Amino acid sequence: MRTISQYHRPPTIDEALALLSRTGVTTRPIGGGTSLVGEEILIDIEVVDLQMACSDSITENGEAVEIGAMARLQDLVDSSLVPPLLRELALREGPNTLRNAATLGGTIASADPESELLAGLLVHEARIAISGRGGTSVVPLPGLLADRSLLSNAIIVSISVGRGGTTATARTGRTPADTSIVAAVGRSTPGGSLLAVTGIASTPILVTPPEIDSLNPPSDFRGSSEYRKGLAQTLSARVLSELGGAA
Incomplete structure (x- = not known):
């Protein structure tokens, strides 16, 4: 069994992307780090903690709500700006110990087939802002789930969800x-x-x-x-x- 050999906590998205795009080293981005819990690591990896580089804010933007990728699932539960369905489904994702660590960006990147929160994001027409070395693009969530290669050397920075209904x-x-x-x-x-x-x-x-x-x-x-x-x-x-x- 191998180990996490280096831990990085870059202050900007550009620095995080530079770390993730290096050759000759296996690097994993993390938010709350919950995806690593219990995982058997077979090779030495370096992790890039995105908590300083990405926002955890939750704000209104017209008929949408903008959620920073580092927002914890418990932040969704607690925010009156988040649509009620998503607050309920975030609560179902796991116990409070997980909800206070796991991030929305990490939940999307993990693409758990049983995640009811992801299903809720789909029906709320979530659009995902992804930053890579070529700039930032916005992808509808169904497209991202269907093509996970979009996250190769890229970072989820924010999520926009529709309100109402x-x-x-x-x-x-x-x-x-x-x-x-x-x-x-x-x-x-x-x-x-x-x-x-x-x-x-x-x-x-x-x-x-x-x-x-x-x-x-x-x-x-x-x-x-x-x-x-x-x-x-x-x-x-x-x-x-x-x-x-x-x-």
Whole structure:
């Protein structure tokens, strides 16, 4: 088993990017560092702590809320500016010890397929600002989850989410407090409805009910592929019924 050989805490994004783009060394960006807990590190790595380089602010910007990548999940829970659905789903991400360490940027970068918060960000039409050596670009969250190479030698700096709308959720876990096996999250606005589902693909995804039929969810000790697909269909129908429309 190898170790973390160097710890860096650069004060600017440019310095962080310079560290991440070096050749001949394996470097990992971290926010709260929770992704490293329990991970078996097979090679020597250096970590770049982004807490000084990136903001943790939460501010209003017209019809959107701008959230710095270093905002802790507990910051989302506590902020009256964050849409109620995202506050609720941030609370579900884990115990307060995790929520006070894990960052929103790190949660997005980790792309946990069972993250209900990521599903909530999808239906709130999250747009992710990413800084690389060529400058800063803004990518819709579905595009980032589909192409993780966008984060190669790049850093998530902020997240913009839409406000308003009617929302609904439905989930199934082994116990009420357990991580969901499958969850459905929906949001309806005058522009239409969006539905996101967890636990049926490599990341949470936006879907329509007919698209669920063509998916091949992974199997594990908590449920077979067919069981997960059935849950997705049932929970999605429940969410859309509560919203009073179709995605």
